[in-house]
Amino acid sequence: MAVDQNTQNPLARVLRFTFAHWRRHPLAVTVAIGAVVSSTAIDVVLPIFAGRMVDAIAAGGGGFDAALTALLTIVGLGIVYVALRDTVFRAIIRLTTRIMQAMTQEAFWRVQRFSTDWHANSFAGATVRKINRGTWAMDLLNDVILVELLPSVLVLLGATALLAARWPIMGVAVAFGVALFLLLSLILVLRYVAPAARLANEMDSKLGGNLADSIGCNAVVKTFGAERREDAFIARTVEIWRSRTIRTWHRGTNSGTTQNLLMVALNGMVLGIALWLWSRGQATPGDITYVLGTYALIHGYLRGVGMHVRNLQRAVNDMEELVDFMDQPLGVEDRPGAPEIAVAAGRIDLDAVTFRYQGQRDPIYDDFSLAIAPGEKIGLVGHSGSGKSTFVKLVQRLYDIDGGAIRIDGQDIAAVTQESLRRQIALVPQEPILFHRSLAENIAYGRPEATLEQIIDAAKQAYAHDFIERLPQGYQTPVGERGVKLSGGERQRVALARAILADAPVLILDEATSSLDSVSESLIQAAVEKLIVGRTTIIVAHRLSTVQKVDRILVFDRGRIVEQGTHAELVKREGGHYRALFEHQAMGLIDGQEAA
Template sequence: MNQKGSGAVTRQTLRYYWSVTRKHWPWALGDLISSLAFTFFLSYLNPYLIGLIVDRVSEGPTQPDQLWTAFGPVVAALVLSNVLGQVGSKLQDYFCAKLEIRASYDLTNLAFDTLSNQSMTFYNNRFGGSLVSQVQRFVGGYSTLCDCVTYSVIAIASSACFTIVMLAGLVPVYVCVLLVLMAVYVLVVYRLYSRILPANAVAAAANNRLSGQLSDSITNILAVKTSGREDYERGRFTQASQEVADADGRRMRANIRCGAATSSIIVVIMACCTVFLAGGNTWFGVAPGTLVMMFTYTNSLTMQFNRLSSMFQTLNRALGDAYDMTQALGEPLLVADEPDAKGLTVTRGAIDFAGVGFHYPDAPDDDKVFDGFDLSIPAGQRVGLVGRSGSGKTTLTTLLLRLADLQEGTIAIDGQDVRGVRQASVRRQIAYVPQEPLLFHRSIYDNIAYGRPEAAPEEVLRAAEKANALEFIEKLPEGFDTMVGERGVKLSGGQRQRIAIARAILMDAPILVLDEATSALDSESERLIQEALATLMTGRTSIVVAHRLSTVASLDRIVVLQDGRIVEDGPHAELVAAGGPYEQLWDRQTGAFLEG
């Protein structure tokens, strides 16, 4: 991994994290103040008060009747210091937790909003499970970073400052030596651990790939089992798991080497402290209580410095975990709305493809699916798109839905260029039923109502009835409350498709796009669904993509595509009589004719 590129991603991660921290600054400020109070009262004021007691004791015995006069104020101050320190500790936990909760909420929304606005090309190149893992690691990285700053960074920085301030006036020579050693320590730690950051990013990426591999295997478990490929998938998973182990091993060895170097500097610091403790009174006349303070403060500081090594490990791990998601958040939106884009208004539903030129983003510019493509569909017309696989049928509907943006020409609905309006408004005007039904792991009712969430229950029921789905739904033990499983796996293919069609019926959009929508149905269900779709298509502009020509034979018009070009265009009977490509396709599907 390029170290320069890794640094840029890390800085971007920190910008994301800082933006949410700044938004919730009162909690961050409370966290800082309470952390400083906790460290000062328990680690610095306490030893200072103990030093006063030691100095008083070293002056000679104290009479019993003078005991409270001599030590009472210091003891009271010591008790108060501990009370304030413990209060600071609990407030530190509270403010830190509140900050993490609120910031994590914002970061989760940021990731969700960004990912949900990405194009299908973005998702086609990534594992869904890996993206889930990346979001979790990105958000978890903030919590890890916040804990690290609260319980390590602030403690270490404040310990260094308090040590210098408390001892500067008492033993200036010692403080100067300590400052030099601390500067050397921080510089060495920073340089060593900045080199480990790429290793952390590599390890996080390996973990994300492992999550993606696991998700891919589980999602397609039926294919794995029916192919008897459990051992093959186990091999792929083992390889991905081994990559994680190797990456973690390299990161661990690098951390240990860095830790060994920093520990050596700690030994030097404590050695200097010991020399000053032994000769401080003789050389500089340092009081016994001050010697106690010197040792206590230095020992506390070195203990904090010992945590500096693990702190950098934690910081590196957190930033490495966030690496992949930060890159994803920085991906340009291949399909983006104009800043002043308005909603699409459909009054008729006329569709015009004019001079359309399109190639997929990951394909060469000259490898075009469409080049100067023209097609006009009048409002209310029912059009079938047919042709061999790869002819551009589904791509055409993808462009209409703005799941991808064309590079040349225009696609207009009622004269409005779809690239000039909000893409969500385009999709709300188009009821889309794909070949593979898009169902959530929710109830049947929720899946149908997804087309129009505000619909009344009786409208949902009517939509199910029109889609020929009501009969099988009512036979289920839980009826409309039946959970369909991930992607609808608890239903048959035909049942899933009928649920998807019911959703489109409920949506009641002026434009209808069916992409092999009846391909999963048996003959009887197809006949009933065709009747429902015929009613649904009445008065609506409809585009039907089909391989089974019986699906489109009764439509107003059939457009035959070949290599992104229109080779035939007309009604079914006219095209059959013409003896061209459509007639050849029709002959291959004997007995598939559906009377219109």
């Protein structure tokens, strides 16, 4: 039985994710850990030579050689220590940047392939924030584990063992104090600070999503003069973010203060034991120097441990959401070893298809069958919610069906790769979306190897060439985010040019002329009539005038085809669904002309 990722300990999940990335770079990890262990060993033994130098000095002139030897050893070990630490940082730089690169690419790979439902329910801004925050958290996490926590643990264990070997009572006292400090630090961070930090991060992601949503819809805000309303909306979100962040930071401060008080108590205990040993003649001045140096080392690392544990938890909190969606299933996935589809004729068959959206009780399609012949022109009409758009999404395999099969040229689309399937289908949506790139790049998106001459030819066929030539940079003009620099009609013509250049055997037009003026519409309609020749074409029609010349019109109602035939056949049927739709649109047009 599969384990629910969300029920597992976040620290364990994040560490497992991190170590999985470490295993991809064994050399860098080995060099880093080896250099850390070696440099830490030097840190631990240096106080021994400091103590020997003090004893040699206390012995008078006869101890000069011993003192000099101790001094040279300290300097030599110091130089080696610096070289080792330099090696640590260079290895970690190599390791971390490679992991961050892989994390960004893999996260983007998954986001690109998540299902349509996932994207419909996710803020793009929040997703970007999770990826950025999680990726940079890996930098902090690697530093905390390799540069801070690992040497801290080694120093605490090594120094405590050396003290215990010389004075058992000192070793027991230090071991008890260190263990108590570490246990309390972990409890404070994991049980007290972490829950508040998790809530603060959730609100940080929500704030990023709300900001992106409001900024992305700025045209709507301006249309309704709603700037102050959006200001207030964001202000409420920021206030909640602020209150949660303040609580997290206060808890972190409380945790740090508690740890500092423990440090003071441990300091007093160690110094008291050292003074007691000296008073009993069990410790020389050099021994006291060694104890003070070792405790200063332990104290420094212990003080750091509290901060490192806090940073560890912060990194875990920042990575948790990224790890969450790295563990999520894609929704619609290619089968292992799926081949690419090969489409020649463009025949489409839906065989006993059953489909329902997630969370719906009743299916949209129930045992639905349809055959579209190669090169046939099909019009889909019907009221909103009748299943037209769902039909198009299923043919593109944006969703997996619950039963039956969809085949193109006899090949089950669920058994081939999604990329190869969608490369065989050119779509002109009702509301085209363009990249904030040049017009040439947008037109060539379905065929990136196209030459400029081919791009221009496609633009001419879509009647987009003239307006593109009037732009300051012509085909190199950036179109703005989602194409906002162009009018709706211009975006539509660019989308049509993109479909023309893609030259796919299956064409889907979702009311491709809806955003055009009457003159442009007639020109585009002529271009569309040329484009559909020899291609299997599906036209989703909101205005029935766009499907009057197709081979067959399918009238949808609640996921069923209630009528089919040509325009001439269907408009003659008394009491028919299509005739009712046609008369309703014709009456609206007449009323509009009379009102004008």
